[in-house]
Amino acid sequence: MIKIDFDKMGGLIPAVIQDYQTNEVLMVAFFDEKALNLTLETGKTWFFSRSRNKYWMKGEQSGNTQDVMEVLTDCDADTVVIKVRQNGGAACHTGNRTCFYVRWEDGQWVEHSEPLFDPDEVYKK
Numbered sequence: 001m002i003k004i005d006f007d008k009m010g011g012l013i014p015a016v017i018q019d020y021q022t023n024e025v026l027m028v029a030f031f032d033e034k035a036l037n038l039t040l041e042t043g044k045t046w047f048f049s050r051s052r053n054k055y056w057m058k059g060e061q062s063g064n065t066q067d068v069m070e071v072l073t074d075c076d077a078d079t080v081v082i083k084v085r086q087n088g089g090a091a092c093h094t095g096n097r098t099c100f101y102v103r104w105e106d107g108q109w110v111e112h113s114e115p116l117f118d119p120d121e122v123y124k125k
Helices: 033-042
Strands: 013-019 025-031 047-048 054-057 066-073 080-086 103-104 108-111
Touching: 025 033, 025 047, 025 080, 033 047, 033 054, 033 066
Parallel strands: 013 080
Antiparallel strands: 013 025, 047 054, 066 080, 103 108
């Protein structure tokens, strides 16, 4: 029986979130055991925020939720890939489809995306 190894990184494991149809990497976040279990139980992605020290469900503020389609772990059982249906188009809190919209080109980082929504409007604080 494979058991996810939460011990290597102090109780957390990386979670790579991919579009289940295109395999596009949408985001990377972290699971502890509770966040992984919430994800498996609810069919929605839940994460542990290291900066806010709390649990959050993807899309709880923006409405851009993720439906879990497939869950994979690597050979060391210390990283997971979650293949999702991205609801609302944007996975990134910046309003972009993916968090990986900045590319290294000619010695500098260049943005290659237009936001699908205005984060200031969605995440009013």
